[in-house]
Amino acid sequence: MSKLLDIRGLRLEAGPMGGRTTILHGLDLTLNRGEVLGLVGESGAGKSSAGLAAMGYTRDGVGITGGEILFDGIDLARASAATLQDLHGRRIAYVAQSAAASFNPAHRLIDQFCEAPLLHGTAARAAAEADAIALYRQMQLPNPDQIGFRYPHQVSGGQLQRAMTAMAMACRPDLIIFDEPTTALDVTTQIEVLGAIRDVVERYNTAAIYITHDLAVVSQMADRITVMKHGREVETAKTRQMLAAPQEDYTKSLWAVRGLKRPERSAPEAGPLLSMRGIEASYASAKVLQGVSLELPRGQTTAVVGESGSGKSTLAKVIAGVLPPSNGVVVWQGSPLPGRYQKRDRATLRHIQMVYQMADTALNPRHTVRGTLERPVRHFTGLRGAALGARVNELMELIELDPAVFLDRLIPELSGGQKQRIGIARALAAEPEFIICDEVTSALDQLVAEGILRLLLRLQAELGLTYMFITHDLATVEAIADRVVIMQQGRIVETGDQSRIFSDPQSDYTKRLLASVPQMDAGWLNGVRQRLAS
C-alpha cells in the first residue's frame, strides 16, 4: 500500500504574536490510497484544523509552525499558493459540516459543481454537467436531472450534504476531507447520507479523512480511527480493534457516556402538574401544532422527542406563553393558563422556567455571572444584600461551580458547559416547580453533556423538580426520561413509559427513529439500510 498522505510533526499555532496558542503539537498522520481514516475528538481537539491542514490550508490567524505535510510527495506546508490552488478541488477536496452554509446561496448547485472542473480544465461544461447528474444519481438524490438546477435554499439539508459530496467528487480527487458532514442532520436523514458517502468513496476508491465527534458514526465509515485530544493524538487503531478494546482511558471515557442511567423512581404522585388539551399553534400561516394533548406528571421527566420541524420547540413556546395557542388550553395545577406570558401572574412565571439550547444566546454576553443570577433572585424572592449574595453562592454550589472563581466572570469567558450550568442556575434562581429543557445538551460534547444530565437528575432528586425535556437525541432520552412523547410534523405519534417505548415501539415512525440511532458496531449501517430498504 503506497502512502498518499504523510503528516509529520505538524505544529499549528493561532493568535497574534505573544498570546499564541498551540492547536496541534507535532501531529503525525499517514493515509494510504483508498483508505478512510476517522478523526475523532471533542471540540477543541484540533481535528478540524488537522483536516484542513491536510489540504495545506489554515484559517485566518492560524499558521503552520512546524512539521511537514507530504501529499503524494509534495510538501503542502511549504507549497506555493499556485500549487495549492491547483491541487485544491482537483486532487484534494473538502466536504464541510454545514452544507447549507457552504453552498454559495447566489449560485445554482450545478454551477458550483462545474466550477472546479472548468477551472482545473478537467472537463468541459457539458461533460461536467452530465457527470454532475450522474453523481447526483449515485448519491440517490431525488430527481437527479433537475435538482442541480436549483438554488441551495430550495434543497433540504440532507440532500445538500449529498450534493456537496458529489461536488467534492467532481474532479475525482485522490483525497477528500469530510468535516463532520452529518452532525447537523437528523438521525433518519443521517443514515441516507452516511450510506451515500460510503458508497461513492468505495466506488472510486477515494482516500478520505472523516472528522467527527460521534464514535458510532465514525465506526461505520472509517478503516482506521485516530482519537485526538487537545491537539495531540491519543491513540490510533483499526476500527474493529478500537471498538473492541480501546487502550487509553480517554478513549474509554468516550465510550462510558452510554453508561448513564436514571435512578429508579416510584410512580408519579396523583394529578399532573401541567396538562395540555387540543393545542393548536401556528407561525403566520404555517400550522406547527395540530391538536396536541398531553400530561406532565409531577416530579418526573417527560422527554419530547422529534426531528427538526416536528414542533417540539413550539410546544415549549406555547407552555411558556411566548406563542399563544390559536386553539386549546394549557392547564397548570388544575387551572387554565392565559395564553400570553404578559397576562400571567408573577407566581406562574416563577414556577415555569426555561433552559435553552444555545447557552451563548440564552445568556446576555455583556453581563457577569453574578449579574445574571442576582437579578432573577432579587426579582422573584426579593432577597437583598447579604442574603442575596448567600443565595447566589448557594445556586453556584448547586450547579457545582466555585463562586469565588466564576461569579465575577463575563459570560463569554465561560466554556459551553459552564454557560449551560449558569443557564440552569438562572432557572433555579426562581425556585420553580417546573423546568422546560429545550435541547439543553445537543450543542455540547458528550462528556460535558453527560455532566449536565447528571446535574439535572441530581437537582430533580434534591428539589423534586418536574422536567419537560425536549431533544432529538434518543441516547439522552434513554438516559433520563421517565415518560417519552414522540412528535412528528406537529402531531404526537406515540406516548408511553420510556422502557416500553424503547422495548416495543408501536408506530412505524418510532421504529424508524430508534433504528436510525447509530450503534457502536461497524456492521450496523449495512444492517439498518437493508432493513429500511425491505
Place this chain on the structure above:
Amino acid sequence: MMLKTTTALAAPTRRGFLAGAAAGGMALGLGLNTRARAAEPKKGGTLRVGYTQGSTSDSLDPATYANDFMFATSYAVFSTLVEIAPDGTAQPDLAESYEATPDAHVWTFRLRDDATFSDGKRVAAADVVSSIRHHMGPESKSGIKPLLAQIKDIRADGDNVVIFELEDGNADFPFIFNDYHLTIRQDKDGAIDPESRIGTGGYVIEAFEPGVRIELKRRDDYWKAGRAHFDKVVLLKVGDPAARMNALMTGEVDLIDRPDLKTIHLLKRNRNVKIHTQNGTLHYTMPMQVTAAPFEDVNVRLALKHAIDREAIVQKVLKGFGTVGNDHPIASSMPYYNAELEQHSYDPDKAKHYLSKSGLSSLDVTLYTADAAFNGAVDASVLFSEAAKGAGMNLKVSREPDDGYWSNVWLQKPFCCSYWGGRPTPDLMFSAGYAATADWNDTSWKNERFNQLLAEGRSQLDQGLRAEIYGEMQQLCQTDGGALIPAFGQYVSAMSTKVQTPEQVSEMWDLDSTRFIERWWMA
C-alpha cells in the same frame, strides 16, 4: 435664500425715488450735450456681467423689480421719461421737455416723436399713462406706489402730451421719473402687459432665465444717439463672491459687482482687472430706537456713539473703500454739509463718562445684524462689540438670517444694522428717514426742533439760512439722534481693463446708477 443679499428686497424704494436731484437744484429742459465726454465710445463687443443679485422669482413686471439684476435689465430694455445725468441734473429722456405751472401743481410732459418701441411702434401718451397707472391704485403692489400717491390725475392730451395734476406743488416732481419702476410700456386698451418684452430701450431680450441669466442684443434702430455700444450683453447671477471673482479672473465675465472687499487687495494684483469705485451718498447705519430701553436715554446713545471704532470699520470692513461717518446722514460731498461739527471718534473714557451720566455702571445690549444689512455688517458688528468691551460695555452680536432681514429685524429690533442709499439733498434725506412722520424713521426719533427746521428748510429759498438750518439739523442728529452712522461707503465693482467707462459716471447707485449697459463700452 442665503446668498441673494436680500438688501435687494429693500433696495428699490429705499434708494429709489428722486435720487440724483443735483446739488444745484434743478435744471429744467437743459440740452443733452453738456455732459463731459470721455474717449470716444466704440460700438461692438459683448459684455458679460456677474451679478450678486437676481432671483428665480424675478419677472419683467416693473411693479415687482427687486434687485440690481432687474434694475439694469429695466434700464437696458425700457426707458424712462426722465434720466439723471452723470452730473446729477435731471434730463428729459423719452420726454422731450417738461414744464410746470408756477405753483408746481400741474406738470406737462411733451414726448419726443422719434422714440419707438422695438416693434417699431411710436411711443404715445397713452403708453405713458398706462405705464404710470400700473403702479397706482389699490391693486398695485409696486414699490413706488407711495410716491405716486401725490398724483391726483394723469391724462393724455393728444398723442404726445401727458399732464399730471398733483395734490400739492412739488418742485422735485420730475426726478421721480428716473426710477426704474416707471419704465414706459406699450398700452393695450388702457393697460400694459407687464410681462411684455417690447420696450423702447437700446436692447432687446434674447433669452431670460430668472435667477440665472438674461441675454440682451442691441437694437439697430435705437432712437437715442450716442448710447448702447455693446452688441450683446449677458447678465449672469453669480451669488458667491469667490465665484464672481474667479469668473472675472478667468475671463468668463468682464464685470462683477460687489467684489469681496476682504480679498480685493489680492484682486488688485491681477493686471487684467481694474477696480471701479463710486462715492455717492451710500452710508451704513446702526439705528437705535429711542423709544426702547435703554436707548431712550440720550447718554446711552452718546456712550455707544463713542464706543465704536469708526476708523477700524472703514479700514477692516470697508477695506478703506469709504469714509468715517459722524452720526448724521449727510455726505461731505453734499450741499449744506456741516464741516464745523466735531467728529465723533472712538473714546472709551468719554463713553464711560456718558454711561455713568446715564446712571448705568455697565451696559448689556444686543446688536442685530446680517450681511443683508450691508456687505460686512457682521464683521462691523463684531468690531463694534470688541471696541465696546474697551468701554466696559457688553455688546452682544446676534446674527440674523439674511432672508426676511428687512421684514423681521429692521424697524422691529431696537438696535440693528441698516444702510441708506442716500438722497441727493438734506431735505430729501431727512424727510425719508428722520422726519417724525417718515415711514422709515427707523429710530422712532421725534425731535420737535428738528422737524420744525425740516419744514422751514423745504420752503426756505435763502441759501445762507438753508445752510444754517441744515447745519443745525445735522448737529441735532449727531448729538441727540438715534442713528449711529459709523461710515459712508463707496460702491465698488471690478472689471476687465477692456471695459471702458465715461470720465464722469452717475454716482448715486452702483455702476453708473445701473445705467452702465447703455453708457459704457468695450475698448
Place this chain on the structure above:
Amino acid sequence: MPPLMKLIFSRLALGAVTLLAVSALMFVGIELLPGDLAQQILGQSATPQTLAAFRADLGLDQPAHLRYLDWLAAAAQGDFGNSMASRRPVADLLSTRLANTMFLACYAAVIAVPVAILLGLLSALWRNSLFDRSVNVGALGAISMPEFFVAYLLVLFLSTRLGWFPTLARIDEAASFGDALYRSFLPALTLILVVIAHMMRMTRAAVINVLAAPYIEMAQLKGVPRWRVIVKHALPNALAPIINVVALNLAYLIVGVVVVEVVFSYPGLGQLLVDAVASRDFPVVQAVGLFFAGTYITLNVLADILSILSNPRLRHAR
C-alpha cells in the same frame, strides 16, 4: 412570484403615503416661517394696505388648511399651480432646472458609482495592503473636507491656475452635450469626490463581511483564484448593502447639491428650492420638495426591490 409583487406594492403604497406626509410637513413648515410672500416681495416698502391687497391677490388671506386642500386637489390632477412670486407655471419653472439637476446627478453618478465599487472591491481584495490603506485615507480626506471647500480647491487648481475648466457651470439650451459635459465638469467632480468615499467604504465593508462566510472558504478549497472568489462568490452576496448605499448617494446627488450649485452658480433645483423657501413661494417649495422626497423614496423602493431581486432566497421560492 406573487409574494415579491406584494412586497413591491406595499413598498410603493408606503412611499405614496410618505409623500403625502412630506407635503403636509412642508406646508406647515412654510406656514410657520416668519413673514410671507407678500412681505418678502414688498420688502420694507410694505404698507398695510399694499400687503392686504397683495395677500388677497395671492389668496394668502384664505385659511391655511383650505389653501392646502386646494393645492392638494390640483396637484392630484398633476397641476402644481403657478409660482406666487413670478406668476409662471411651476412646471415651466421646474422643467429646465430639473433637467440640469438630473444631468449633473447622472454625470457624477456615471463616474462615481463604478469607480467607488471598483475601488471598494480592490481594497477588499488587497485588504490591509498599502493600496487599501491609502485609498481609505484618501476617501476619508475627501469626506472630511467641507463640500464648498473641495469646490474652491478644484477651482483654484483646475481653473484659475491651470485654466482647464470654466468656474461658472453655465449650461443653457444652446450648449451642445459635449459643451455641457465640459462646462459642468468641476461641479460634477466635486460631487464625485464627496460621494465616492462613502460608497467605496461600504462596498469594501460589505465584501469583507461576506468573506467570512463558509462558502467562501469552500470556494478557496475548490482552488478558485482570489479575484474570482471576490467577484463571483463574495460580490453577489454583498449586493444588498451596496445597492442601498448607492441609492442613498444617488438621492444625495439629486437632493443635496445646493452648496455646489451656489459655488458654481449652476442653475439647478436646489437653488430654486432655497430661493422659494426664502420668498415663501409655497407652490414652488411644494413642487420641488415633493420631487426631492419622491426621488428619495423612489430610489429607496428601487433599492429594496433590487436587493430583493439580488437575493435568490426571495427570487426563487422554495
Place this chain on the structure above:
Amino acid sequence: MKTLKSAPTTALLGMLILAAVLLTGVFAPLLAPYGETEIVGVEYEPWSAAFPLGTDNLGRDMLSRMIYGARNTVGLALLTTGIAFTAGAALGMLAALKGGWTDQALSRVIDVLMAVPPLILALMLLAIVGPSIPNMVGVIAVIYIAPVYRLSRAAAMNVVSQDFIQAAQLRGEGTLWLLRREVLPNISSTLIAEFGLRFCFVFLFIAALSFLGIGIQPPTADWGSMVKENATLITFGDITPLIPAAAIALLTIAINFIVDWMLHRASGLKS
C-alpha cells in the same frame, strides 16, 4: 488596557489626535496666546513669531481662533451628536423591542423625516426658530435622529431575537430595564462606531450651514465658519483657510481610524 495594546497604530494615532484636540478644547484659555475674538493686529498678517499662523480677515490671531475653534466645533458637534444618539437609539431600540404598532408608527415618521432633504429641513427649521446656537444644535440633532434610529433599530433587531431577551421577558422585566440592561450593552459598540462617523458629518453639516450663513454666530470661532470666513482667499492661493480645513480633515480621519478599529473589534466579539 489590554485592548488598547492590541489596537493598531492607526487607531492609536487616531486616539492621540482626538485626545490632543479635546485637551486643546478644554484648556483653550490657557493655551491660546490671544483672546478668541481679540483683535490683535492688521488683517491677514503673514506667519510670524507673534502670530504663528498669521491673522484673519479682522486681524485676529489665527492660532488662538484655531484653539478656541477646537472647543466650539468639537464641543457643539459632540453635544449635537450626543442628543441625536440618545433620542435616536432609545426610539430605535424601543421599536425593535415592542415591534408591531410602535415600530410601524415610529418607522413611518422617521421615513418622512428622512424623505425631506436635510439641508432644506435645516433651513426651514432654523428660519422658523431663528439661528441661535441652541436652536442649531436642536435642529441638527432632530435631523440626525433619523439615521441613528434606523441603525439602532436594525442592530437591536438582532439582539431582541435572542433567548436572553425572552428569558428576561418571561421573568416579567419592565421595558426600561430590558432596553437599558439587556439590549443597549449589546449594540453599544455598533452605536459608538456610528457615533464617530455621525460626529464628523455633524460638524461638516455645521460648516455647510455656516457657509449658507445660518451656522454658528460670529465672533465665535469654529473651524467650519473659519474656513468660510476666509474661503475667498483660496481663490488667490492663500492657505489661511486651509488651516481650519486641515484641522477638520485631520480630526475626521483620526476619528474614523478609531471607529474602524472599534467596528473590527465589534465584529470580532460577535464571531
